[in-house]
Amino acid sequence: MAFLATIHSSGAEKVILTLSTGATVDVAPFGVEQVYFTGQVEGFLAGAVGLGVKASFAIHEDSTMLRLPAVLRLRLLRGAEGVFELYGYGGAGVEFYRSKLHTTDSLMLTGGVSLLWGWFYVDVPVVRALRDYNTDSDFGVTAGLCLRL
Secondary structure, eight states: OHHHHTSSOTTTOOEEEEEEEEEEEEEETTEEEEEEEEEEEEEEEOSSEEEEEEEEEEEETTEEEEEEEEEEEEEEEEOGGGSEEEEEEEEEEEEEEEESSOEEEEEEEEEEEEEEETTEEEEEEEEEEEOSSOEEEEEEEEEEEEEEO
């Protein structure tokens, strides 16, 4: 654990940046509708409470989604020397959805939890897109790298 404690300086950090990849699961009333490959980039102000932006791009064989929400993040748990941190977050933004049947720009709401452990990062977001032809709910899991600047 001593190695993990030295990979960042918890007292001097100002910004936390993450880069992760994973899957987004589109949930329908009858079960799973689609599974998207997802890439995500985030930037947050460091601290117990921080503002940030979560940009994600998800692709499936016949549709894509670009999401740009602003998010408020709250630290729920912090381990010794800040190596391990668990956050809850919530926010809103825009979603640009494109498929063979629909082209929609809509409001989206998001919330979830994220875990930072040294350089390792895991995020589990839940998203509700408020589209003009219907609403859509999905959840995702991404994992990747965390940089603390």
